[in-house]
Amino acid sequence: MTRNPKGFTLIELLIAAVLIGTLAAIAIPRYAGSKDKAYAAAMKADLHIAALYEEQYAADNHGQYFSGSATSDSPLNGFTPSKDVTVTLTAFNILNTQLADWIALAKHGQSSQSCEMRTGIITCTTDNGLAIGFFSGH
Numbered sequence: 001m002t003r004n005p006k007g008f009t010l011i012e013l014l015i016a017a018v019l020i021g022t023l024a025a026i027a028i029p030r031y032a033g034s035k036d037k038a039y040a041a042a043m044k045a046d047l048h049i050a051a052l053y054e055e056q057y058a059a060d061n062h063g064q065y066f067s068g069s070a071t072s073d074s075p076l077n078g079f080t081p082s083k084d085v086t087v088t089l090t091a092f093n094i095l096n097t098q099l100a101d102w103i104a105l106a107k108h109g110q111s112s113q114s115c116e117m118r119t120g121i122i123t124c125t126t127d128n129g130l131a132i133g134f135f136s137g138h
Contacts, residue, residue, distance in 0.1 A: 035110075036113065039111035040113055040115065042082040042085055043085055043124070044124070045082070046087050047087065047104050047106050047117040049081075050087050050104050050117070053078060054089065054091075054104075064100055065089075065102040067089055068088075069088045071085070071086050072084070072085070076089070081106070086109070087104055088104065090102060090105075101119075113125065113126055
């Protein structure tokens, strides 16, 4: 009599399950980290674009900046941020003088991070206030 095995043994199935589980344990955290990096990149890009809109507005309005919140559904002075990103611009104006400045805060709806731009420098933090990096716009 000859044996004609058709199928996998229990040991082979367990080894395959362990290998798949190990690969998943490695891949899932890396995927989540990649998503957070992409969200931060979107916020940083939106802050750079918002800076262009602020400076153009100031050039047209005697050095004065604008304030408000912008979303993809509700643009502000022509500025539309990325999907799920809210950019809040706060202007500090002293009318008819050059003593004006602004700050911008970007928050992504699917991230615990937020990024802020002050004087051309972007700082990103987590919800607990831990700084996770900065980027200079110069």
